[in-house]
Amino acid sequence: MKDEFSLIRSITPKKVYHKELIQGIGDDSAIYTPIQNEHQIVCMDTMVEGVHFTEQTMSPYQIGWKALAVNLSDIAAMGGIPDYYLVSIAFSSVWYDQINEIYQGLADLAGRFNIDLIGGDTVSSDKLTITVTAIGHTFKRKYFLRSQAWPGDVILVTGTLGDSAAGLRILLGQIRGKDDEMERTLIKSHQLPFPLIEAGQLMAQMPYHSSLNDISDGLASEAGEIAEASGVKLIIDYPSLPKSDQLIQLDPKLQKEYSLFGGEDYQLLITAPESAVLEYQQAFKKAGIRLTRIGYVEEGSPSVYLIDGQDKAILSKKGYNHFTD
Incomplete structure (x- = not known):
């Protein structure tokens, strides 16, 4: 099994969509400049193996895609524009060789909306658990509740x-x-x-x-x-x-x-x-x-x-x- 740092290197994006992003993955925190005069929108959702999906119902790629999609749907419901996301993922060794497929699903959907992956966490766990935090902004300070x-x-x-x-x-x-x-x-x-x-x-x-x-x-x-x-x-x-x-x-x-x-x-x-x-x-x-x-x-x-x-x-x-x- 490869180590955590090899995994992080393999999932680090090669492309940045937002010029406002000062520091993404690779330091203790991400830094970005908020869109001037707009409200920030933040949401988070978690998907747990055996609760939201099983190997029978979803492939690794689909797990990644859906984990981001449910967050972006929350931003859509606020009338917002998504900008960034962070991923915390916990998994056992049996999932290791499939983690890159999960991140590919995340990346493919993110690419449809020009969203940057800017950080997250990886830990060991008995069950695959993926938590995504999405960050966006309003259009002309308008939002829906x-x-x-x-x-x-x-x-x-x-x-x-x-x-x-x-x-x-x-x-x-x-x-x-x-x-x-x-x-x-x-x-x-x-x-x-x-x-x-x-x-x-x-x-x-x-x-x-x-x-x-x-x-x-x-x-x-x-x-x-x-x-x-x-x-x-x-x-x-x-x-x-x-x-x-x-x-x-x-x-x-x-x-x-x-x-x-x-x-x-x-x-x-x-x-x-x-x-x-x-x-x-x-x-x-x-x-x-x-x-x-x-x-x-x-x-x-x-x-x-x-x-x-x-x-x-x-x-x-x-x-x-x-x-x-």
Whole structure:
């Protein structure tokens, strides 16, 4: 087994994207000059072997890609622009020869957004654990919070819902797709999510208030977080939820479970004033991002209601929770 310092040398980037970076990997700390007059955005997520992935569900490359993607999705939900990331990785000797593949996954996604790796840590552990910290900045000091939903707003969502959950169930052998192409498409949604930085940026360039939340734990959970933070009631129309051609081939009960509670879609849940909807739709369409109207915001105690035909009921804040699942 090679030593830690050989590993660090092998993963040190050969290219720097930001002229503001004074010192990256190679010293006790990184140093960079913040973008003048902009707010800084910082987030962190951890992925643990046996909790978020196994060798059965993800390759080393996919683990790296997804570890960064979930952080960039958080920055997208703030309307931010990502700049840098740091990686702390703990692993046993059986993973050593695959660590470079993990970092390749990280680097390939980082390269799509010109993000610099500026530091981290490597330690020994029984289970592979990867923690990524991402750093970004606002556009013209504008940012979005979960607490910015107002009564009268419209509820929108990007992309399609439930694909990642379906892909995971296929990988675990719990369900089967109708054909190999269907299974590959759903599995890719789980293994290689693409963060919607562009969507957040499109909104940040427009003069409207909006709340945003990325869908990591499921639509029901994220809608509940907006309702609680904003002190409002969200009404979601289930037949309006966007579903992929692959998901609609599954049993209707599974479609409902995965689209509402599945999680890891990393789409953006948005509330916005009615006056913003057309402009959002036009901008998103031009960018090739699907945007669907799925409900509205009302005054009332913080809650989420689901309308499905003639039925209207409280949508429980279910979804993935580390301390209950």
